[in-house]
Amino acid sequence: MNATKTFVASLAVLCLSAGGVSAMTQKEFVDLCRDGDPAEITLALRNENLSPVKAASGVTPLMGAASARGAAASVEKLRLLIDAGAKVNVADGNGMTPLMYAAQFGDSPDVLRFLLSAGANREAKDRRGWTPLAFAAAKNGSVEMVNALVDAGANIDARARDGATPLLLALRGGANRGAVISLLDSGADREAKDLSGRVLGDYFKASRFKDDADIAARLQNSAGQKPLEPSRFVQLCRFGSAQRLRSALKAGSDPNAAVDGLTPLMWAARDNRDKDVLSALIDAGVDVNAQDPEGRTALMYAAKNPAAVQILMNAGARVDLFDTKGRSALEYAEEAGAKIDELGGLKAAVENHRARADYENKLGAQKAESDKKIAELTRQLEKERTVHQVTKDAARQAEEEAQAAAEQAAAEKAELTKQIEAAQAQIAALTRQLESEKAAHQAAKDAAVKNDEAAKAELAEASTALEAAKAAVAELNVRIEAEKAAAEKADEAAKAAAAESAKELAAAQAQIAALTRQLESEKAARQATKDDPLSPAEEAKKPLGGLLDLLRRAGGAPKE
Structure with a gap:
């Protein structure tokens, strides 16, 4: 910045504000727009003789402000002049526009971007x-000036x-x-x-x-x-065009590389008003719910941009995420002064989430109670399974015992079946006899129709005989049951007698074994006493005496 020009311009403004006799010229005003600050320009614009549109030596105030460098470069100065009526696409005698002045003489990419956002033609x-x-x-x-225009979509x-x-x-x-x-x-x-x-x-x-x-x-x-370096790619996401962004992505630029803790999507959501830029990043597969070190998401950074908010929500951005201070995207929008009616989708999503969260909390409580009941029922079921297993084992044992009893009963049933068949044969014989008697009675009845009383008597007699036959059958059934019971008792008595006989046989066998041993002993003794022999009769009688005594006690030896 030319210090002398700045001093002169500032002095002129001070003189003007003090009501001095010398008025600032349009040329001095253009220089002031280039080298001065926004406050000085604001003061100068109060002078009716100074125009935000009129050129001096072919240069308009906006061209002067656009060509400022260093600390003098200010977006605020451009805004003041445009608000006062300056035209962003007016050209000088050589066809140069304010954007061209900024591109050739300036060093602030922000100035370029502001002019472009104000409608400057990047292809003029x-x-x-x-x-x-x-x-x-x-x-x-400045390579940054080149990059700013390329990123903004200028034809390369x-x-x-x-x-x-x-x-x-x-x-x-x-x-x-x-x-x-x-x-x-x-x-x-x-x-x-x-x-x-x-x-x-x-x-x-x-x-x-x-x-x-x-x-x-x-x-x-x-x-x-x-591929662009992450810092350059972020600048493209902040201020560039969607077409240029897609080209950079196609060349291999990383859409997820964070710069200063923010992802490219966060930078774009915060600074770029081109919704197609957000769409290009989302199409590249970025994480729309990524959080920076402070817990902020792209949706929070886009809180003042309704179009960006809607795009992010359509892409799955969550409204239930919070930063490290517990603030949501809706709170960011409210703090930034965004119109909630323009962010209706965000507000509705938050309300829906809250309602869903309440429902899920209730559902969770119900689930916890259900889990508790299920656990208790499970314990009861295990207990019942244990009891059931014990019962099942007992039932299996009882079934085995019943099977044995059934086999025994089957044998008994076979015997009874024979008896029943015999009884049925008797019943059949009686039935045939009854039928024969009925036939004879009928014949007698037919032959003695006139003697009705006699026929009735015979019929009564036949009925009596039938009842007697039935009684005989019943008596036979009783006898069968009695014989069955007697058979069972006899079987039990036989089993008991067999058991007693087995015991006696075992005792007899034991006595025989003892007697055998005694006989062997006596033989040995007799051999030893050859010097004192017994008579043949005594010698034969001696071993047999014990045997006879044993048999007498067992009830099987003859009496002397």
């Missing part, structure tokens, strides 16, 4: 056919009247090495040539960068556009 051309990007690439020493291959592109002009102008590299990395056409037929290699060899190894390496590499 001067008399030579230069666009704002051409001025930034060929005349300006726009042709001047001589056919040169911004890349060719950057090589020819030699003002900005970074601009050459940035344009190459951004995908500028490497096959372009001007109207005289000169190509990129010709411009490079004739430029002051002909010995630059980085540029030479990029010219040899025909890969085209390269």
Whole structure:
């Protein structure tokens, strides 16, 4: 900034505000717009003789403000002049617009972006056919100015009247090495040539960068556009166009690389009003619910931007997330003064979430109670299963015992069946006899119709016989049951007798064994007493005496 010009402009404003005799000229006002501050311009605009539109030496106040550098560069100054009536696309005698002034002389990307947001034409051309990007690439020493225009969607291959592109002009102008590299990395056409037929290699060899190894390496590499560094990509997301963003994504730029803790989607939601930029990032698969170190989401950063809010919510942004201070996206919108009616979708989503949360809480309580009941029922079921198993084992044992009893009963049933069949045979015989008697009675009845009383007597007699037969059958059934019971008792008595006989037999066998041992002993003794032999009769009687005594006690030996 020219300190002398600033001092003169400020002094003129002070004189004007004090009612001095000398009035500020339009040229001095243009200089003030370039070098002064917003307060000075505000004061100067009170002078009816100064115009925010009128040019001085072909330069309008807005062009002067746009070309400011350093601390003098101010978006607020541009806003003051535009609000006062300055036109953003007015051109000077050479066809240069305020945006071109900013691109050639300024150093503030924010100034460029503000002019673009105010409607400045990024593809406007001067008399030579230069666009704002051409001025930034060929005349300006700030690569950020080039990047700001490229990111905003300026045509990277726009042709001047001589056919040169911004890349060719950057090589020819030699003002900005970074601009050459940035344009190459951004995908500028490497096959372009001007109207005289000169190509990129010709411009490079004739430029002051002909010995630059980085540029030479990029010219040899025909890969085209390269992925942007995260910081550059974030700037594109903040201020660039959707078309340029999609190209950067296609070239491999990382849509998730955070800068200063914020994802590209957060930066775009906060600063970019182009909803297609958000859509491009979402289409690239970014996490719409990612949170920065403070817990903030892209939806929170977009709180003042209804269009962005709706896009994010349509993409699945959650309204139930909170930052580290417990604030939601809706609270961010309210704190920022956003119109809640414009954010109706956000408010409705929050209310729906709250209602859903209440429902889920109630459902959770019901589930906890149900789980408790289920646990208790499960314990009871396990207990009943244990009891059931014990019962099942007992039932199986009882079933086995019943099976044995059934087999025994089957045998008894077979015997009874035989008896029943015999009884049935008797019943059949009696039935046939009865039928025969009925037939005889009927014949007698037919033969003695006139003697009805006699027939009735015979019929009564037959009925009596029938009843007697039935009684006989009943008596037979009783006898069968009695015989069955007697058979069972006899079987039990037989079993008891068999058991007693078995015991007696065992005792007899034991006595026989003892007697055998005694006999063997006596034989041995007799052998030992050969010197005192007994008579043959006594000798034969001696061993048999004990045997006879034993048999008498058992009830099987004959009496003497």
